[in-house]
Amino acid sequence: MENTQKTDVIVTEEITKVYDPDRIPIFALNGINLTIQSGELTAIVGPSGSGKTTFLNIISGLDTPTEGKVWLAGKVLSEMSGNELSDYRRDNIGFIFQAYNLIPVLTVRENVEYIMLLAGVPKTERHKRVTAMLESVGLAGVEDRLPTKLSGGQQQRVAIARAMVSEPSIVLADEPTANLDSKTGSDLLEMMRKLNSDTGMTFIFSTHDPMVMESAKRLITLRDGKIDSDETK
């Protein structure tokens, strides 16, 4: 069932990010104004160094802008404390990183379960959700393996399962298909599309992958830290 009630989940105002401002300033983002509504499936595209990852980091509170403001579900990120940001990310945002970023000492099941454990989800509920999620990403049977015993594709699927198991309102994915074969990548996109249409979950990807661009409903192109184009299909 599609969620028809659209709200602004992310609003950015003149976001600028300058690396090394005291020596040779590099403008990773330069005055980005953007509004993303709930239920969108947005792809941020652009060449390497255009600011895609920096943009995702800033709108999720993982990084701070040099200038400008970010509103996340009506709250100004820069006004939130470290703990508030942690809670917000835990409860509302699912991350899929390009480099998987799994916790190496935890098994597949524990990695997926971790965020729900932080959120205080009861054990039986956690177990049920993790089992279902691992099954849906094709990882049934490897629950007790450590990440080091998995292939790159399997690790990425664990990362996807971890991002989505707690049913966040926003999923941020940095090159989610970069390390997957085309079949797995296509399955993953299909799953995300389904979740987007069924639950109204907001997806924001940064990508080079034409398949991801094809799936997105909105395509934002960044170039030299600025919005080059913003198309809605």
Added chain:
Amino acid sequence: MILKIAFRNIFRQKRRTILTALAMIVGFMLSSVFIGWSDGIYSNIIDMFTRNRIGHIQVHQEGYLDRPSLYKNITVYESIGNTIQNNEGVEAWTPRLYAAGLGSVGEKSTAVRVVGIDLMREQNATKFSQKVIEGRPFQDIALNEAVIGNGLKKILKAEIGSDLVIFSQAADGSIANDLYKIVGITDSGDDITDRTTCYLNLSAAQELFVLEGRIHELVVIVSDINHVGRVTSSIKDTLRGLTLEVLPWQEVAKSFYNAMQADKQGDSIGRFVIILIVAMGVLNTVLMSVLERTREYGLLRAVGTKPIQIFGLVLCEVVIIAFASIVIGAAIGTTINYLLSVYGIEFIDGFTFGGMKFDKLHAEVNIRTLIIPTFTVMLSALLVSLYPAIKAARILPAKAMRTR
């Protein structure tokens, strides 16, 4: 889950964990053996000092200790002694009479301190006969035999069998002088005492100084030196109403006690060195571990772990290693202390401390050898881990995750 991550992280870098643990184990062991050994030495010294010289508790006529006088004496001491003996923790008591005089052997004369002792009781309390290194103690019934200190023997150029003339003033104002046969020479381990002391049978001394039935000091030996305070209070209670002063050895020999306490303070320097050893080892490895795992901490923060939980994670790892190290360190440290307490360390030529000679010293196994090192290791490990833990907790997720 944080505890689980901490526990598993410990086994990720086994070599580093072993290094950290080794610093803590060595620190604990050193601290434990250091305390066991120094406590043992203090106990040896205090035991020798109290048993050889002053006893654990002394009873005098009021004001005697401040201004000793022939006239400040105790009567009915036998009955007082028996009352004291009934107190729990009292091992023995012995009466002593003190007087000053001039001692002469042939043409040599010197000031002597006459100590009248009840041989049987003194033997029970201070093992008097063990101090006699030449000749024998005087006979219990003999009145005109004397035992003198080794130093006094040299000053007077006396030998066993020499005649010793003691010249003084008696309590009734008459001249007190008599001739005694030297039958024994003592080495109490206290040079000062041995240069001046001349022991007489108590009844002989009482007769010489016209103090029949009187003494100046009642020395009490307790079965456990750590209970001196309690036994002193108990004796005070039983002697209430009499004009007697009951003092523990700490008050009788204030300067010795203060010197011991001051010496004990010196232990803190040793403890500081041990803390440094632990701290350097732990800081180095924990800091390295935090730096290496910067990316992971960034990830944990990104997915919603709070700064305080990251802080707890780093400290948790240190606490787990510290706990295991303390158990191992305690086992090794206690074994060493136990062996040192049983076999001790022998000194070929002996050594002198505070006028007392020691040939062998023993360590001690007590609760301090466990508690102080536990706190020392745990606190120093936690203290130096604070900086890396804060550093990890304050990581900016995006920056940390860019780390390779």
